[in-house]
Amino acid sequence: MNLAAGRPRGRSGRGIYRMDDAVPLFRMEGISKRYGGVHALDKADLVVHAGRVHAILGENGAGKSTLIKIMSGVVAPDEGRMLLDGQAVSFADPAAANAAGIACIFQELSLIPDLSVADNIVISNPPTRFGMIDRKAQQAIAMAALERAGGGDIHPMELVKNLPLSRRQIVEIAKALARKPRVLILDEATSALTAADVETVFGVLRRLRSEGIALLYISHRMHEIAELADDCTVFRNGRKIATYPAGSKTDDEVVELMIGREYNSVFPPKADNVDRVATPVLEARNLSWMQRLNGVSLTARAGEVVGLGGLDGQGQRELLLALFGVLRGVSGDVLIDGEKRIINGPRAAKAEGIGMALIPEDRKTEGLMLPMSVRDNLSFAAMSRVSRGGIVDRRAESTAIDRMMKLLAIKAASPSIPVASLSGGNQQKVVIAKWLMVEPRIILLNDPTRGIDVGTKQEIYALLRQLAAEGAAIILYSTDYDELIGCCDRVLVLYDGAVKRELVGSDITEHALIASALNIDHQEAVA
Amino acid sequence: MIGLRYRFAEQRGMLLALAIFILMFTLYVANHPAGFTPNVVQTAANKGVLLALVAMAQTFVVLTAGIDLSVGMIFILANCLASYLLVGTPVSVALGVSGVLLTGLACGAVNGLLVIYGRLQPIVITIATGAVFFGIALWIRPYPGSADGFSSDLADALTGKVFGVFPASLLFLIVLVLVVWVPFRRSVVGRAVYAVGSSEPAAYMSGVPVKRAKFTAYVLSGLFAAMGGLFMTFFTYSGEASLANGNTYTLSSIAAVVLGGVSLFGGRGSAIGAIFGALAFRAIGDLLFVFDFDPLWQPLFQGVVLLLAVSLGAARLFQVRNRLDLFT
Secondary structure (H helix, E strand, C coil), X not given: CCHHHCCCCCCCCCCCCCCCCCCCCEEEEEEEEEECCEEEEEEEEEXXXXXXXXXXXXXXXXXXXXXXXXXXXXXXXXXXXXXXXXXXECCCCHHHXXXXXXXXXXXXXXXXXXXXXXXXXXXXXXXXXXXXXCHHHHHHXXXXXXXXXXXXXXXXXXXXXXXXXXXXXXXXXXXXXXXXXXXXXXXXXXXXXXHHHHHHHHHHHHHHHHCCCEEEEECCCHHHHHHHCCEEEEEECCEEEEEEECCCCCHHHHHHHHHCCCCCCCCXXXXXXXXXXXXXXXXXXXXXXXXXXXXXXXXXXXXXXXXXXXXXXXXXXXXXXXXXXXXXXXXXXXXXXXXXECCCCHHHHHCCCCCEEEECCCHXXXXXXXXXXXXXXXXXXXXXXXXXXXXXXXHHHHHHHHHHHHHCCCCXXXXXXXXXXXXXXXXXXXXXXXXXXXXXXXEEEECCCCCCCHHHHHHHHHHHHHHHHCCCEEEEECCCHXXXXXXXXXXXXXXXXXXXXXXXXXXXXXXXXXXXXXXXXXXXHHC | CCCHHHHHHHHHHHHHHHHHHHHHHHHHHHHCCCCCCHHHHHHHHHHHHHHHHHHHHHHHHHHCCCCCCCHHHHHHHHXXXXXXXXXXXXXXXXXXXXXXXXHHHHHHHHHHHHHHHHCCCHHHHHHHHHHHHHHHHHHHCCCCECCCCECCHHHHHHHCEECCCEEHHHHHHHHHHHHHHHHHHHCHHHHHHHHHHHCHHHHHHCCCCHHHHHHHHHHHHXXXXXXXXXXXXXXXXXXXXXXXHHHHHHHHHHHHHHHCCCXXXXXXXXXXXXXXXXXXXXXXXXXXXXXXXXXXXXXXXXXXXXXXXXXXXXXXXXXXXXHHHHHC
16 A cells, blocks of 8 residues: 655655544545646545544645545546445446445535426435325425525525525535435535535534544635544645644644645735725715615725625625626616716726726636637637727737736646636636736626635735735625635625625724624624 | 415416417417317317427427427328328237337437437437438338328327317327326436436536436437327328428427427426427417418418517516526
């Protein structure tokens, strides 16, 4: 057995503890997978015990996704073997892995939009009677699974496509539970959840652990891992770097293992040169829309990063869409440089004189044309800048694209390869770069670092600060409190479609954010 | 019941098609010189059922987010084959019917295998196979007609009236819905067909039998198209390898499916909706005759009504307040 799979400086944690455990529930030995010339996984080992939560850490591209895909039967490994209960297993497709008791909650939700919640929950193995699906039994299974996953508020007959992202994620979890798995893999399964939902889900996971299920937990959220994990394994560049008992290393040590270099502070220093007297670049007065926005007013000045906080689904997304002109029937005014403007769509928003850009929530559908090349994707928003008389000026285009790829350090073999082949972090960089091509003065970001690794996050934070320093006004919606605290000069906490509280400078603390997000009394929050 | 709202949303497309059909058929009957008599209903039913069967065939494939441009040709092939096979004693007629249906199944199986293993777009494959099926039809029946000893007993029974009032063809269609569609809709493979049409990657990831779902859809499509061809033979007592007919049935089946609320993007709709879509489409075409228009106006009129009908289905888009929802 190859115990030296990790790099010399990485500590091979195998066998340090739980030596007594005779046969681990699941074990991977020397698993490798190559895509073209790239080693996605290089002789990786992993040991998963029943009744424990095993966290997998690593940057995007570290090999976590490939590891999961192999475990869940989506791709076959080039070499190495997998053992379940000490017996060698291999999975031809996801159905086979399912049958063996391995269920995976994928980051890219695996729900079917046109089927109902209940249909989705039982999809792998619907209950049947006389050869037909037993609707009543299905309803019962779905309700029970939803209840367990903390989604008791979701109607089992609702179509999945009508649910917001956070509810879909709960359904995804319920679906995995309904399969009664022995090994449950959660790949960024909480990334779209509100803090309250995360608590519920954690309760569920702890119960599963006590029932003897092995949980594999992949997350970029360090505090979630600290709260939940028993064991941790760090991957980097397709190799297993270290396995250690949770809590035996500091956050900084862990991040160093992940990025393989000295870890500097994640957030760049905030600037304090915002001209508070100047006319705001962007001002919104009393925006209302269909009970989702109830009179939101805000200002954003050049050089400022304004955060939007609060629980998920309090109108933050709608606010960004309203500013960008995507919503119809919005009441209230939007002022650009102090002048009232009507913005009736993205084309108007990005036009000269306004210069607004929106980095959307879902990069796969709203941000990118996945099958098209990096070059084409970058040029779409800025067509008018790289063309003359309706003809694309290839040279101007190439120059602009080269500049962007360098500025954002987009890791792509060439601008001609399809965006779909890039890692998640690089895809997100392409989305941001695409909008920077139009040189926007107002940049709206909708949770731009969801499901992105630490290294890329750090780069995006630095970039935001740089853009602000160059005079852009930035509005950042984030579900990650650390990000709001670290990035923003001001944070507007939304509750029920209205600004509940404005936090400035050193008032932006986790306590204040959470308290005002939950709409707890002001005094209490300060105390 | 709380679930009622969801049940209604599920059936909205079908109900719209039903409403259009009732409206058109009422107009038709009210202006028909003979009025609402069993004979008028029987004729309308027989013509309607022909298209309804082909529309059902189309539905199975469209639900998987595919499209089957060979249904009209399978229909023609079945028609030509039946004109030879429906001869002699009841036993040999029964064998003939089985032969025709098996041929339909085989055509569908060929389509399905090519789509699954050939990994080409269904539209391309079914254009090609459709041409082949038509070629075979033309080869076996170069001139319209029927074999000597053609037995019309079964034909008369299935295109006639039950108890002198109810059209037998309609009864047959209802039985078909109850025996094939309803179980299909509630079977695991039926669920898989919807899942594949709605999101194939998600279906695969969920361990849904993707290949079996697609194969079943194409096979059932072939079977229903052949049943349509069989009925055509019952109707005309003969077979004809008519390219124009084949194409018309293919395109009308798509129109009927859309009218019946089946989404061309897959995963949404039902064969019952498609049946009402087909009946409505036929009623629209027949309206001209009772209003004494020149028959040459029929395609134009049918096209305009189709446009209006599908626009009606899209009317809800005016209520969309988030422009992003327009694209989903």
